[in-house]
Amino acid sequence: xxxxxxxxxxxxxxxxxxxxxxxxxxxxxxxxxxxxxxxxxxxxxxxxxxxxxxxxxxxxxxxxxxxxxxxxxxxxxxxxxxxxxxxxxxxxxxxxxxxxxxxxxxxxxxxxxxxxxxxxxxxxxxxxxxxxxxxxxxxxxxxxxxxxxxxxxxxxxxxxxxxxxxxxxxxxxxxxxxxxxxxxxxxxxxxxxxxxxxxxxxxxxxxxxxxxxxxxxxxxxxxxxxxxxxxxxxxxxxxxxxxxxxxxxxxxxxxxxxxxxxxxxxxxxxxxxxxxxxxxxxxxxxxxxxxxxxxxxxxxxxxxxxxxxxxxxxxxxxxxxxxxxxxxxxxxxxxxxxxxxxxxxxxxxxxxxxxxxxxxxxxxxxxxxxxxxxx
Amino acid sequence: xxxxxxxxxxxxxxxxxxxxxxxxxxxxxxxxxxxxxxxxxxxxxxxxxxxxxxxxxxxxxxxxxxxxxxxxxxxxxxxxxxxxxxxxxxxxxxxxxxxxxxxxxxxxxxxxxxxxxxxxxxxxxxxxxxxxxxxxxxxxxxxxxxxxxxxxxxxxxxxxxxxxxxxxxxxxxxxxx
Numbered sequence: 001x002x003x004x005x006x007x008x009x010x011x012x013x014x015x016x017x018x019x020x021x022x023x024x025x026x027x028x029x030x031x032x033x034x035x036x037x038x039x040x041x042x043x044x045x046x047x048x049x050x051x052x053x054x055x056x057x058x059x060x061x062x063x064x065x066x067x068x069x070x071x072x073x074x075x076x077x078x079x080x081x082x083x084x085x086x087x088x089x090x091x092x093x094x095x096x097x098x099x100x101x102x103x104x105x106x107x108x109x110x111x112x113x114x115x116x117x118x119x120x121x122x123x124x125x126x127x128x129x130x131x132x133x134x135x136x137x138x139x140x141x142x143x144x145x146x147x148x149x150x151x152x153x154x155x156x157x158x159x160x161x162x163x164x165x166x167x168x169x170x171x172x173x174x175x176x177x178x179x180x181x182x183x184x185x186x187x188x189x190x191x192x193x194x195x196x197x198x199x200x201x202x203x204x205x206x207x208x209x210x211x212x213x214x215x216x217x218x219x220x221x222x223x224x225x226x227x228x229x230x231x232x233x234x235x236x237x238x239x240x241x242x243x244x245x246x247x248x249x250x251x252x253x254x255x256x257x258x259x260x261x262x263x264x265x266x267x268x269x270x271x272x273x274x275x276x277x278x279x280x281x282x283x284x285x286x287x288x289x290x291x292x293x294x295x296x297x298x299x300x301x302x303x304x305x306x307x308x309x310x311x312x313x314x315x316x317x318x319x320x321x322x323x324x325x326x327x328x329x330x331x332x333x334x335x336x337x338x339x340x341x342x343x344x345x346x347x348x349x350x351x352x353x354x355x356x357x358x359x360x361x362x363x364x365x366x367x368x369x370x371x372x373x374x375x
Numbered sequence: 376x377x378x379x380x381x382x383x384x385x386x387x388x389x390x391x392x393x394x395x396x397x398x399x400x401x402x403x404x405x406x407x408x409x410x411x412x413x414x415x416x417x418x419x420x421x422x423x424x425x426x427x428x429x430x431x432x433x434x435x436x437x438x439x440x441x442x443x444x445x446x447x448x449x450x451x452x453x454x455x456x457x458x459x460x461x462x463x464x465x466x467x468x469x470x471x472x473x474x475x476x477x478x479x480x481x482x483x484x485x486x487x488x489x490x491x492x493x494x495x496x497x498x499x500x501x502x503x504x505x506x507x508x509x510x511x512x513x514x515x516x517x518x519x520x521x522x523x524x525x526x527x528x529x530x531x532x533x534x535x536x537x538x539x540x541x542x543x544x545x546x547x548x549x550x551x552x
Contacts, residue, residue: 049516057527092410220439220462223490234462241465308411309442309458309469322456324446337442337458345493374516 012037017356021050025128025360028370032347032359039355044348051374056334063329064090064165064301071321072159074336075372077120080106080113081314082372083163088244089310089321090165093303101290102167103245108180108283109150109162110245110312111276115187116146117315118273121367122194125266128364129207135197142190149183165301167293180284184277191273199270208263212350212362215260222349223342226317227268228366232260238313250282262358262365269367272315302329309337316340316367336375340368387413391435391466398432399425412458412467422455422472423482429459429468430487436463443484443494445502447529452476453502457484474504483509501527 020031029050035043055074059067068083075082084106091098098106119139126135147157153172154160162169173179198204214224219232229236237254239247255271257264303325311320317339324333343366351359390413392406399417402425407414417425429437441458448454457470474481483506484491495506496515503525506512514522525531 049514049518052516054526054533057531057533061533095410221489223440223488236462306410307414308409310411311441318441320442320458322442322444322458333444333446335442335444337444341493342490345490 014042021047026363027124027368030344030363030368030370030373032363034356034359036356039357041351041354041356041359044351044359046344046347048344048370048373051370053375055375056336059334060331064303064331067331067334068161068163069159071336072161073371074338074375075314075316075319075369076158077369078113078117078315078319079158079160080109080163081312081319083160084110084245085310085312085314085319085321087163087165088312089308089323090301090303092308092310093306093323093325094165094301095304096166097294098167099291099294100246101288102292104283104287105168105172105292106163107245107247107250108280108287109153111279111283112146112149112180112183114276114315115273116143116150118269118276119143119146119187119190119194121269121315122198122266125364125367126198128360129198129204131198131201131204135194138190138193138197142187145183145186149179152179164293166297167291171292177284177287180280184280187273188277191270191277195270199267205263207358207361208266208365209261210259211262211354211358212365213259213261214346214350218349219260219346222346224317224346225339225342226313226315227265227272228317228343228346230255231257231264231268233257238311238318242311244312246283246286247279249286250279252279262361265365300329302327311337314339316369316372317343336372338372338375340366340370340373344368344373391468394432394434395429395468398428398435402428409469412469414469414471416471416473419472419474419481422470423484423487426457426459426470426484426487429470434464435466435468436461437468438462438488440484440488440490440494441467443491443498445498445504445527447502447527449529450476453479453504455481455498455504479504480507481505482507485510501525503528 014035014037017034017036019034020026021029031047033045034041055070059070068086071082071086072079119142123136123139150160151157154162214232216232216234219229233256235254235256240254252275255268257268305325305327307324309320309322311318319339320337322335323331326332350362387406387408392413395415402421403418405416429435437459439460439462441460443457446454453474455472459468483495493515495509498504499506500514500517
């Protein structure tokens, strides 16, 4: 007969739990296998690929203009940002100059898209944390106003296909300035609402502070970008480090975190939204009438042979398009460098040692889009 | 920038190439200008040594792997492409290594950057390139049981995808049209 001393540590058997691909907290079809010891995550094996549809290969069979549609479907929460990388890659290869007005409009739309994407994050993250409902509907109300504006301009709520190599598909609506003003007014209030609702909330802070910490060195080694990297205190933002469009001419700050935990990733995004509003205001002041496409555009766009890796700062981080052209009207190879793909790799490092419920919060704070991860 | 500048042939003068050439002494590397980043060609057998030299060199410190991918040039073999960035010096570099179509092997870069892990797994299953000593060579995006077909290769059919999805799922040829 064996006796046990009270308080002595018992060895428990590790349990493997499958989470996803159909799970409300995995943000789409993402599956992870958790090895848990009681409530503690000992190991995490992510499984992706349920959404792989070969978008890169499909785009290789189409000409440069047709490929734009695939970019929308790759990153369906920040479509303008995804289109931007693609059309800028084509422009770089073909040596096209984009008229100034088109550049300002692109910037306004990309920043509005950043706002709508971050509103999606604030809502979904609130739900992950357990603030069910309130944060979600408030966020979606704001996102809805932005999408309404996009619909007025492009004719579609999600799949815009509005940017073209060289400029824009057509001119924005006549009431563009007034409408952007209205949207910004409502977005400003929305940011305030989300900030007031969650940032100082005691339960929210208990659930996020010091959870899923990743150091700056680890984040760089894993290839993290965007808010995930900046929350760890690395002030890298492509809009600042390698300015494209007219970002060098506007004034904005790059928020960074101090701890690199889930809470910092939230704070960084909230501050980024305020900065986006600032950028849009400056863009609107500088917007002048003018052409939106170069004067002479070939009917069928062909590029000289060459290759380019064009990256821009999308809401989730660096969205890169690697395009190889062998001459002709379609890319020989197109590779989409997804920001979430790299960020998701670091999940394992962040989640090991945390509670199962916190693993959900950490995953939520990465703000993944599985369509972009799998392509 | 005037139009002449934009269309002028890119050159290696005044680029990072001089520094890279110095850091890669002892490795047969050649530089090539491009419209964006400087491209460095490193032979397959020396690739990891070269990448590590680029990462550890004090004047370059390429500590960030932006992207890793592969380009299928059919009969001319394949190119594995690495996009590097230095968070300290904020400069970019593209590294390329050539593989013959008959011998698609090279060493893994996961020992240099952990970020290479998933990128290499993707290239393995999509192009059939084998990375030696990869710590986790499972399939990433593809189902686990499909390991003999490589969807992103140029010779892979785009339409007749059903045929590729295992026994019992294929249409016999000519049927179903």
